Amino acid sequence: MVPCNNHAAVLYKTFFVFNTHFDHKGEVARRESAKLLLHAVDSIAGKKQAIVTGDFNAHPQDEPMQIMTDAQNKLHLTDTKAISQTAHYGPTGTFNGFKSMEENDQPIDYIFFNRGVTVLEHATISESWKGRFASDHFAVLAKLRL
Numbered sequence: 001m002v003p004c005n006n007h008a009a010v011l012y013k014t015f016f017v018f019n020t021h022f023d024h025k026g027e028v029a030r031r032e033s034a035k036l037l038l039h040a041v042d043s044i045a046g047k048k049q050a051i052v053t054g055d056f057n058a059h060p061q062d063e064p065m066q067i068m069t070d071a072q073n074k075l076h077l078t079d080t081k082a083i084s085q086t087a088h089y090g091p092t093g094t095f096n097g098f099k100s101m102e103e104n105d106q107p108i109d110y111i112f113f114n115r116g117v118t119v120l121e122h123a124t125i126s127e128s129w130k131g132r133f134a135s136d137h138f139a140v141l142a143k144l145r146l
Contacts, residue, residue: 016045020054034064038075059106077112080142090124118145
């Protein structure tokens with residue numbers, strides 16, 4: 001703890017943030033990327049908290065997402081949307097192809113964590129500016145408490 005000017009104490013917490021982009025064509029590449037990512041998070045973060053974000057190019061029922069979230073695997077990650085304390089806000093699909101709405105109702109972009117996180121809010125932001133989109137994916141947002 002480090003004292004502040006107002007004599008209050010500030011607690012610094014160490015955590016890790018990972019971001020990834022899985023291959024959009026290769027099923028084998030996505031499956032192996034999921035396995036590699038779980039081991040990388042474990043190897044780098046160890047017992048510390050980790051947040052994992054990215055474009056996984058896979059729907060929740062697809063093999064890579066099943067590998068990532070398999071509770072039988074001690075290295076598994078948890079999808080923030082699944083345990084948000086408030087209902088998800090915005091579209092459920094995240095790929096828009098630079099169009100005004102998502103292509104389908106399933107996400108391919110996620111925010112995961114490994115342990116000890118409270119998810120206060122989860123949203124997909126579909127806003128555009130003068131008909132322009134920041135990306136061909138909608139932004140995914142989670143408000144977390146570590």
